[in-house]
Amino acid sequence: MANSSHRYCVIMCGGIGSRFWPYSxxxxxxxxxxxxxxxxxxxxxxxDRILPLVDPKxxxxxxxxxxxxxxxxxxxxxxxxxxxxxPARRNTAPCIAWAAYHIAARDxxxxxxxxxxxxxITREREFEQSITRGFEFVEKHDALLTLGIKPTRPETxxxxxxxxxxxxxxILKVKTFTEKPNLELAKVFLESGEFFWNSGIFIxxxxxxxxxxRTHCSDVSSVFDLGEESFGTPEETPFINKFFPxxxxxxxxxxxxxKASNVYVECVDFGWSDLGTWSALYDNSPRNRDGNxxxxxxxxxxxxxGNIFAVRGDKLVVVSNLEDYIIAxxxxxxxxxxxxxEQKIKQMVNDARITFGDKYL
Amino acid sequence: MANSSHRYCVIMCGGIGSRFWPYSxxxxxxxxxxxxxxxxxxxxxxxDRILPLVDPKxxxxxxxxxxxxxxxxxxxxxxxxxxxxxPARRNTAPCIAWAAYHIAARDxxxxxxxxxxxxxITREREFEQSITRGFEFVEKHDALLTLGIKPTRPETxxxxxxxxxxxxxxILKVKTFTEKPNLELAKVFLESGEFFWNSGIFIxxxxxxxxxxRTHCSDVSSVFDLGEESFGTPEETPFINKFFPxxxxxxxxxxxxxKASNVYVECVDFGWSDLGTWSALYDNSPRNRDGNxxxxxxxxxxxxxGNIFAVRGDKLVVVSNLEDYIIAxxxxxxxxxxxxxEQKIKQMVNDARITFGDKYL
Numbered sequence: 001m002a003n004s005s006h007r008y009c010v011i012m013c014g015g016i017g018s019r020f021w022p023y024s025x026x027x028x029x030x031x032x033x034x035x036x037x038x039x040x041x042x043x044x045x046x047x048d049r050i051l052p053l054v055d056p057k058x059x060x061x062x063x064x065x066x067x068x069x070x071x072x073x074x075x076x077x078x079x080x081x082x083x084x085x086x087p088a089r090r091n092t093a094p095c096i097a098w099a100a101y102h103i104a105a106r107d108x109x110x111x112x113x114x115x116x117x118x119x120x121i122t123r124e125r126e127f128e129q130s131i132t133r134g135f136e137f138v139e140k141h142d143a144l145l146t147l148g149i150k151p152t153r154p155e156t157x158x159x160x161x162x163x164x165x166x167x168x169x170x171i172l173k174v175k176t177f178t179e180k181p182n183l184e185l186a187k188v189f190l191e192s193g194e195f196f197w198n199s200g201i202f203i204x205x206x207x208x209x210x211x212x213x214r215t216h217c218s219d220v221s222s223v224f225d226l227g228e229e230s231f232g233t234p235e236e237t238p239f240i241n242k243f244f245p246x247x248x249x250x251x252x253x254x255x256x257x258x259k260a261s262n263v264y265v266e267c268v269d270f271g272w273s274d275l276g277t278w279s280a281l282y283d284n285s286p287r288n289r290d291g292n293x294x295x296x297x298x299x300x301x302x303x304x305x306g307n308i309f310a311v312r313g314d315k316l317v318v319v320s321n322l323e324d325y326i327i328a329x330x331x332x333x334x335x336x337x338x339x340x341x342e343q344k345i346k347q348m349v350n351d352a353r354i355t356f357g358d359k360y361l
Numbered sequence: 362m363a364n365s366s367h368r369y370c371v372i373m374c375g376g377i378g379s380r381f382w383p384y385s386x387x388x389x390x391x392x393x394x395x396x397x398x399x400x401x402x403x404x405x406x407x408x409d410r411i412l413p414l415v416d417p418k419x420x421x422x423x424x425x426x427x428x429x430x431x432x433x434x435x436x437x438x439x440x441x442x443x444x445x446x447x448p449a450r451r452n453t454a455p456c457i458a459w460a461a462y463h464i465a466a467r468d469x470x471x472x473x474x475x476x477x478x479x480x481x482i483t484r485e486r487e488f489e490q491s492i493t494r495g496f497e498f499v500e501k502h503d504a505l506l507t508l509g510i511k512p513t514r515p516e517t518x519x520x521x522x523x524x525x526x527x528x529x530x531x532i533l534k535v536k537t538f539t540e541k542p543n544l545e546l547a548k549v550f551l552e553s554g555e556f557f558w559n560s561g562i563f564i565x566x567x568x569x570x571x572x573x574x575r576t577h578c579s580d581v582s583s584v585f586d587l588g589e590e591s592f593g594t595p596e597e598t599p600f601i602n603k604f605f606p607x608x609x610x611x612x613x614x615x616x617x618x619x620k621a622s623n624v625y626v627e628c629v630d631f632g633w634s635d636l637g638t639w640s641a642l643y644d645n646s647p648r649n650r651d652g653n654x655x656x657x658x659x660x661x662x663x664x665x666x667g668n669i670f671a672v673r674g675d676k677l678v679v680v681s682n683l684e685d686y687i688i689a690x691x692x693x694x695x696x697x698x699x700x701x702x703e704q705k706i707k708q709m710v711n712d713a714r715i716t717f718g719d720k721y722l
Contacts, residue, residue: 022679298716298717300709300712300713300716302705302709311695313693314693315692315693315694315695316693316694316695316713316717316720316721317694317695317696317697318383318694318695318696318697318698318709318713319696319697319698320697320698320699320702320705320709321698321699321702322697327695327697329690329695331676332674332675332676332677333676333677333678333679334672334676334677334678334679334688334690334695335678335679335680336678336679336680336681336683336688336697337679337680337681337682338681338682341681341682344663344681348661348663348679348681351661352661352677352679355659355661356659356677359677360677
């Protein structure tokens, strides 16, 4: 790892986890929960996974300022200057832009991996090899590298990346990014062998992404260019608190990746799930002998299978004649909903807000 | 009410409410819960209902010693000597025997109504008239009077009383007591006009039931005869604590009513339910516009009706695609069970005991 001192990691940790409401709440989103009962939260697992690859001092966590205490508590190893606190939620492009400007000011030669904090990766050895390979690639090329996951089923919940010409080994030119497909299309994607899941994990040099932002997403880069001399100085935090909220709300995919020409995909297969849905959580969790998945609770089940029980506070759940439901309990909210209807939960959260205000969010 | 100073009421209040587990718990059985959100618990409603009929000083509550504090709290009007504390659970015959010996020692002319504390009665004016009529009858006759409810549906959850010859007005000789019938038989009962629901409410003179116990249930009466001179004296409590547990566990129906020849039924119609089942609670509770019944919680429901939500602690329940279920939550236990399977809850409670000990009872 000759270049490892120039390698950085940015863990994005600002999500509010509304898709797992009420099990995850605005006050404790998904990344801060020990989803698998292993003793480590998803954020901690993300940190642990990157430790063999990056100098611990080069790991940054970007989160919303409301989550500062939770990050400090879960990752006490971090110095406070390793936690970048967004004063407002502005999606991934402003988040990544800030991290890139911050890192570039500290180390103009820096390369960086950007990773969500709430995904599951099961084969860590393959992960290490893939990330190392990706760093090596972007250190040699002026490349925006995204990680594409070899699909294992016709998943309709993910975006896909269509591959173009091979550059070297598992790294190929990106042909297109696609939206979430319907089931028929997802089956075609899977069979073609040309489509990979868009993981939301990126590797690039800090200056490569800054240049790409300036070219394709100047609404965002212009804000950070305003404060260029403040990064890495005591002026950075006041600058961010004042100007970050002025950034437009835009994703890095839409703002940069779908527009830039130097976009590459590394095709990887390290046991990945974005855990973005209850179904994904169910699929990635060990089942008990009745075919139910249990989070943090005891279950007595009768003629019931295919359910996921996500219940806080060491509770006993007794269930009879229920198939393929989500049962989620946060103490003051109980949700009972068929797994097939989980896309409606967002509307339910909204209805709860309309009816009861913020009390149950 | 010329005789009212000789009229007593015995409210039986020792049930453990296992059929509404986990909404009711051993630590707070059904009679102590404000089931209808009216501000009065079932016990308090039972007390209120009897107040116009009996001198408040002549109202006794018989309960298990573990519920003393709850009775005191819910009925602060009672003097402590109006609460008879059973040192053990021994079913209704020993409970009623003690109350009868206690009352007879105080007033040899006493008549008494014995009533459960966890039933619902909706037409209190008819109740008052019926009870007054019943007192008048037993004060004139050496009669064991039970109240039979005019059935309104072929209910399979109740015992029935078959009527014999009419004695006067709505009071008839009892022909037989029957066990809970199957549905076909219940329909025959309903159509015949000869069968009434066995309410478990009794009226008799204290000495009439004592004599009947001596004749038909001497296993029980012999225990109380042992301590006859202690009733109404400071010796009563030590006597009960020592000898009550020696009583056999037997119901007054089985021990006396099914055997005695001087048994009569007053046919009444005052809007009665024993609230012995979730279905009965559902049937007797106001429904919201979605057809769900809600106890103590807020509900957002989607494509869901016929459910009963009995949830402690002002919780929000969000439910989608659920029909005719019981959703009961006591804080540390959540039950989700089809209403049609409620007879299996007893087994579930037992399974919980086997698996987790007394923790969740």
